[in-house]
Amino acid sequence: MSKIMKSKFRSNCPISSALDVIGDKWSLLIIRDMMFADKKTYSDFSKSAEGIATNILSSRLLMLEQLGIINKGKLEGNKKTNIYSLTQRGQELLPIILEIAQWSDNNLNEHLKDGAKPFVNKFKSNKDDFIKNMYQYFATR
Amino acid sequence: MSKIMKSKFRSNCPISSALDVIGDKWSLLIIRDMMFADKKTYSDFSKSAEGIATNILSSRLLMLEQLGIINKGKLEGNKKTNIYSLTQRGQELLPIILEIAQWSDNNLNEHLKDGAKPFVNKFKSNKDDFIKNMYQYFATR
DNA sequence: GTTATTACTTGCATATTGCAAGTTATTAAT
């Protein structure tokens, strides 16, 4: 039972292929936590509100790492805790996630967390600036 | 065995809730076909390159209809063929799909269909205009 | 040295998806 991804793409359509890679139930939520909640460690992710199972978390982190979406590293002086971080490729998922948030705000807003609304509004008012600022923020941590 | 959706949201996070709704393996591909390939009927969708199983197609169309993302109708004089179309809510998924296409172009381009590249490039060059034109196009058909 | 933490793995139950083969109601062809 190898952990190696099967890399089976359903077609050569770019949209379909992207969904083959990040279109599962959990990957984008892990990315979201890294982007907006500054989560970095296995136990950080396992504590998120949606309650990802640890076996799934483990397999997704490995998959995302193999895809070059996240990096796995350590802090000096600590051999226990793994620190996961977004690669460039992972950071570039930001616009997708923000558009999802906006759609949700427009169409499912009964489910919208109170704290998220100003965030989405700021994105709507100037998307390019908002994204640029977020990339800046990613770079400084 | 009712076909009624379970409406179980994992959390009150807008991103998570949106993914609970459109984050499965097939929904966005059906939407993609409606947007870019002008597909409208059950058999149109069942013929797409990714090969969706008919039982899954059936359950997704019902779910998308119940969510107000698509409409199900008929043409006058034809009692057989169902015509599915995007609602406003469904059309608003366009920016998400385009950002996914762009990410794929930047990061998985070995899988990119030849024909898709100019399309993505045009989107990149002016996103707002591109989206506006697409909405216009949706309105005229 | 004992206990707690971190990052997992394992086994098994449940849920979702995939595949092949029906079924029913129309519409088209002869």
Next chain:
DNA sequence: ATTAATAACTTGCAATATGCAAGTAATAAC
């Protein structure tokens, strides 16, 4: 008017993915 073909499904079962509870091994903290 039959017969055949098409459209939109449903059904049953296999395969895969996810969910849940419990372990385990290696640090790190006390």
